[in-house]
Amino acid sequence: MMSTRNGGDVVVETLQALGITDVFGIPGQHALGLFDALSRSPLHFYSSRVENNAAFAADGYTRATGKPAALFLSTGPGALTSLAGLQESYATGVPMIVISSQIPRAGLGARRKGMLHQLDEQKESVRNVTKYQATVQRAAAIPSTLDDAYRLAMTAPQGPVWVEIPQDILLEAQDFPTGIPAMAVDQPEAAPALVAQAAELINAQSTVIVAGGGVRRSGAGKLLAELAEKIDAPVVCTVGGNTAIPRNHPLAVHFIENRHVTDLLANAHTLLVLGSSLGEVTSNYYTLQPQGTIIQVDAEAKVLASNHPGLGIRADISTFLAQLLPAVEPASHGGATTAATVNAKVAERMDAAGLEHEQHVMDAIRQAVPDEMPTFWDMTIAAYWAWNTWDGKDGGFHSAQGAGGLGYGFPAAYGGALGVGTRTFAVSGDGSALYSTSELAAAVQHNVPVTWLIIDDGGYGILREYMNDAFGTATATELARPDFVKLAESFKVPATTATPENLQVVLSDALSAESGPNVVVLETRFKMWEPS
Template sequence: MASINSTDSAASTPPAPVTDQRNGGDLVIETLTALGATTVFGIPGQHALGLFDALSRSELRFVSSRVENNSAFAADGFSRATGDVGVLFLSTGPGALTALAGLQEAYATGVPMVVVASQIPLEGLGARRKGMLHQLDDQKASAANVTKSQRLIQQASGIPSAIQDAWTEAVSSPQGPVWIEVPQNVLLDPVMVPRVEDALAEPFDNPPRVELVREAVAWLKDSKRPAIVAGGGTRRGGAEAALLSIAEKLGAPVICSPGGNGAFPWTHELSLQSWVEDRHTTDVLEDADVLLVVGSSLGEVTSNYFTLEPRGRIIQIDAEPRVLESNRPGLGIRADAGQALTALDAAIEPLERDREPGYDAVALVAATLAKVGARLDGQELGKERAFMQDIREAVPAGMQTFWDMTIAAYWAWSCWDAREGQFHSAQGAGGLGFGFPGAIGGSVGLASHDLPARVLAVSGDGSAMYSIAELATARQHDIPVTWLIVDDGGYGILREYMEGAFGKATATELARPDFVALAESFGVPARRVGPEGIGAALRESLAAEGPNVVVVETLLRLFAPTHLDR
């Protein structure tokens, strides 16, 4: 028994402090700082203590979450709100694994992040005989499905170059999170490497091939009924101006996917907005003789649940080669959306061409949106439509919003006019819990740029429980996030799906706390209002200081699955 106790004690004993001696942790912090990092998200851990000790000697701001998955969502939200790289520190084993679902969302959505995870000491890697705390057989293999690449650093001298390479990869299209592991002893041991003075990480160039641009331009010039789908890659590639120019030159209707929401002006006469889950807009896309798809895979939601059957030719632009023609054959152009649309825009002149008799794109868009409205009118959705409109009118035009996987967000995918703000949701991977921690990270990022930092998060009661502990984070750091919780007593969207498919719902109803009392126990002001009072409550809360919560107890319904209307 004595030997067992001795081993357990050694495994849990923190390292002895090293005073006034630079170590591997300092190299990590110095490199991140030289690359332009300002903020780090995460939770300390035993094998990462050298990293956090070095952090204490830096000017980087650390935002400590309560659950590692929420740290990942926060770093994701930071990047979405600012365009900067999100930086995440993870501890070994359970801490690293807990963050994977959050990283899946960042990976699916193309959010640039650098993830630094600690590891057990080098001598323990691949060996279970030592029985080390938090040990995994191959930790970085666990991240292989949710990050662009994974690196294990075995010498401190390799830290600056490895982090610089990871940063470069993260910001190169297709953007995404990159994983780095540093063993405990590499972080703690003294180093002879000089202080990192500068680091440069420029994204790799990802232009379209000339012959593909030429062919795409020829198709578009000859088209009679072009249409455009703008996906999330349009926003990530900063392609909004080129998209607007091309649409106006071609006279092409534009619809934005949930990820592309905001890429095209909502009220433009050619805007089909984001009603991708609608048979009337699907008809317009199917009838196009050339369909230009930018930064979208034409996946499940954007294709109206794979019911989209285009009759014309497709031009698909995406930085991720695995996306091209993954759902529909077409002219695939692997390129950054911004570079590709800039090239197309430069080659397309405003066209004076014969249209098919009676074709008018502006009139088509107006008529289609009227049909969408009429369809909704016939479904007795007045409460839901008024609720979403009241939220939209209460939120300042330039404010960024973060939406969890909840019925209100499913509405927002289609009906939310981002105006001068930005719309962020978890539709990439579709996991629960993104909204509130994503908003925390977004607010921190905006503040780091000296921009108005108040943001709105929207969750259901089910998804709220995934991130409820982050009320402590918001209070500790005094982060100006207004959290709207729509409480319908269960997993609302799953309830609807099951009732529609089976006539009854199973295991969707939830016991939940008094959210107002719970928030107040964290020192966060909260209020409860009915759906008719949401506008006034949000206006007051969004004008307040620090974090606050608004709870609405109501049952919202989703509009009918319009892909079944055929």
């Protein structure tokens, strides 16, 4: 049926047709037509207080659900403020559909008009943190532009895409039908000859598998376990790949930032690297020197052989594993014994490091968090520990390791809770928490069930550790900070303090709350383990 509506309606109708159900963002002057259209739409809108936190929320929603969210932004300052959040999504391969407003078409490129929020070449500012950028010049182009953007966002390597629409197009009356059926997205397959070559190398000798973030992004966990068991290969999860294989699996090797694990990777006859660049943390800060043959599989072509030479295969990880599994032969290489031996060496080294306090606190957190609960970790020392020790079980593990910016934990958990409809758990330090305390207001407004653990050590703890180690003293790492309990309570958010001794009990109580956000504050200092 034909009806008179505006360009904003065309946007929300197209998003709905593409399967988008939830939108994050903040209104703005040039985007009013878009937000007005939301009032006539079945799409659910969730507000934030700062645009980069809205991007983090959309990111957390997508990681928790596997479905992309939309992010609505205003022109200029609103668009630019989102960039830190988009960098994390881009670096980690998290798809989202970003719709930004623009000044009216007549002002594009014409700085003499001096329009509010005007930014020369706005989309150029987002080129480094999105897969695709487009400026819509006519309302008739909205459906096809969004369809193109959606396909690119969802095609591995996935990531955020950016479509900006001028104010006058969003407000123009439109009288044409829309509605694009969501189309299947074909993920990149490996060339059969490369699959055969990989299988030949794996069949010839023992293999160690590196499971990166690409395994988790493509939902390839079961296929990974099936391959590892068939070829009897130990599996080392990277930071991004944490929980790709269960921690209690007999082939799982723990604690990637440890010399014993680095040695395992270095001495492997064949190193099958799935969805990882073998980057800074995975290579134990570029100390990894592989001696065997590397097979590196990734959907992002520029990752292949970026750090070490080898057989590079561009493919989605799920697709590749489905191709590879029939081609490899069952083998017995003592993989479980190797994994157990390495894990025992790692545990012995950690037990001798004098870090019982840190291990006790991490154990208390893990005991308190229900097995199925998604967790979201900010860039804090606790997250560094979690990268190496967290057992996600049935709950997703999500952290800001892609770009490493501060402020991710709480807004991402907020978005994740809205996506899954159940309580989520966020962890921040006091420094990173101050990036996102404003989102307590959003969590209250939408009654979002998020429990936020703030580990308050009086400063930027990881930077303090790094500077003390490197220079003997830390500079500009200490922070004046609020009473986080009183701050949370000022938002009408229940909050309490905990000690290392009662943390498990206090946190368990908070995590069992029926609805709404709550905060637990733990005042303590964490140490890092010695580099290895």
